[in-house]
Amino acid sequence: MQHAEDLRATIVPTMRMNDADKLAARQALAADYLPKWAGYAERQLTSEGPFFAGAKLHVVDLKLHMVVRWFLGGSVDHVPPTIFSGAPKLLRVHDAVRDHEGVKAWYARR
Secondary structure, eight states, X not given: OHHHHHHHHHHGGGGGSOHHHHHHHHHHXXXXXXXXXXXXXXXXXXSSSSBTTBSSOOHHHXXXXXXXXXXXXXXXXXXXXXXXXXXXXXXXHHHXXXXXXXXXXXXXXX
16 A cells, blocks of 8 residues: 555655646656556565455555556546556556446445
8 A cells, every 4th residue: 555655655746846847757757667666566466366465355456446547547647548558467456446346336426
């Protein structure tokens, strides 16, 4: 879970930057930090899944889902929504959480 917080703490300061600085900072993050972050996450996802620790949904899965969802949705300017395409296990967790009946029911209430 701290891994997701580290990512958030790295991205959030770029939200307060002017456009030129934001562009440069996010391009640098997309070129180096984000692929490395995804690689570290991949190494931690050792179970056969679909979730972080196996078949049961945990809070860490929700946290990873929210981070990946943020990027996949194209909400982070100057970072391609495909940034995690080389991280199949991370995307597997994202998709499993997205497709979980409890999560779908929660989103349906909103």
